[in-house]
């Protein structure tokens with residue numbers, strides 16, 4: 002799925018994440034050898050020491066993702082609007098051939114719960130994952146899909162560019178204190194959509210499609226917060242790029258079930274807030 006998890010991994014914050022800037026020189030050599038020197042803009046400004054927005058244009062490559070995939074990710078990152086780039090400033094962004102390479106990399110970050118990452122990755126999403134607690138983001142080109150019994154390429158089920166926007170929206174949601182969980186107007190409009198989902202006869206396929214935004218009755222608060230964050234991320238991606246991250250979900254069908262919320266997210270996007 003284009004969708005991933007982890008906008009909210011509840012791993013205990015044992016240690017602060019090592020400052021990725023400390024690894025920049027080694028990363029630069031790696032990145033320059035794989036995706037070109039234009040993407041290795043130095044991460045700091047000379048005067049303030051703060052990371053520049055250009056920082057988010059760089060990724061660390063794990064395994065052997067194809068140059069075409071790398072290019073798609075890079076172009077999408079470059080095209081993010083200011084508010085999304087700024088939300089990603091603290092993040093270390095990885096691209097990998099398969100998700101396991103990203104999961105292994107997470108073992109090097111002491112605050113990350115690998116179990117959480119693995120579970121989120123298995124259950125929720127196979128190609129993209131954002132850990133807002135530890136400021137890690139990973140995009141994988143392939144996933145071993147147990148149903149298909151083969152490696153599935155991200156482009157089969159996801160729009161790569163929209164997926165990058167979707168994940169950036171999770172980072173922004175966290176940066177803003179999770180308006181998807183805490184903004185009363187977002188909540189009011191989400192509930193209107195949820196009531197619509199529950200009052201309509203949906204096919205099983207449709208219900209599966211929609212389930213990421215509308216969990217079953219009786220789900221706990223964490224599950225609902227997850228779903229609301231998915232709605233913010235996916236609608237945000239749609240209004241930024243014209244398509245949702247997940248190609249298996251008919252965008253118009255989802256928007257028709259949540260028109261009030263979609264309008265609200267669109268207002269925020271147009272205002273440059275989300």
Ligand SMILES: [Zn+2]
Nearest residue numbers: 004005231234
């Ligand atoms: Zn998501």
